[in-house]
Amino acid sequence: MSFNSLLYEIDDNILTITLNRPDRMNAFTVEMAYELIDAFNQASDDDEVRVIVVTGAGKAFCAGMDLSGDGNVFGLDEELHPTMADMQNRLDDPNIEQGVRDTGGQLTLAIYECKKPVIAAINGAAVGIGATMTCAMDIRVASAHARVGFVFNKIGITPEACSSWFLPRIVNMGTALEWVYSGELLATEELLRRGFLSSVAPADELMERVYSIARRICQHSPVAIALTRQMMYRNAAQPHPLEAHRVDSLAIYYTSQTSGQEGVRAFLEKRPPKFSDKASSDMPPFYPWWETQK
Helix, strand or coil: CCCCCEEEEEECCEEEEEECCHHHCCCECHHHHHHHHHHHHHHHCCCCCCEEEEEECCCCCECCECCCCCCCCCCCCCCCCCCHHHHHHCCCCHHHHHHCCCHHHHHHHHHHHCCCCEEEEECCCEECHHHHHHHCCCEEEEECCCEEECCHHHHCCCCCCCHHHHHHHHCCHHHHHHHHHHCCEEEHHHHHHCCCCCEEECHHHHHHHHHHHHHHHHCCCHHHHHHHHHHHHHHHCCCCHHHHHHHHHHHHHHHCCCHHHHHHHHHHCCCCCCCCCCCCCCCCCCCCHHHHHC
């Protein structure tokens, strides 16, 4: 698959997706949104991909939505008059999907559904959608000079990309509201202190720091990793731990008979495990369990 606004490169089971509009500081467009959605959907069932790394070309990660276009810069159809009922019942209607739905949200939903761990390598400015898309990623590592800004209220709009769901879970509600209300550019020191970032690296060490994390993840069972990713996000949103217990029980039941057997043998034989399971074809029969809960 070829892309106009992205680079898609797989090396040693690590997929690197690079936002590739460096002359525009990788400003987000509708085309980039749909290309990213396609990239995550493709990677989710590609067994060559164990981990996904997302970064930006040039000096920025993503400077937010490209506001230089004609008409509605968000690609929305201003002739429509959508209601909440439309969003409940017609979400996949082409008019709603293309003319009303937030493209950033469609992207973060694709990231959320992905079976592969996603690491954000924030190499520079990450503003607006550049900040909120990383909220749906699992691990965020930034270069020391990076800045992150949730600037929506500053330009008279609201946060998007499902960030009202993701961001308070990463930091806390008070911090999320402070950052969004102020719209300020946040330095890495505060982002690290408040728990938004996992770590900060010098600019020339950022990618090696990220790839080191990715290589460690690649050593593990693809099925166990895929299950773990969905269990963490979905179970954490349940109202009672009993709901997590139901899913945990099934996950342990099935993985203990498959990849877990190799893991136990490797532990007893004091050797690295050699997992052969595939996330594309070997997910247990209860997956995706959330579909039965709707």
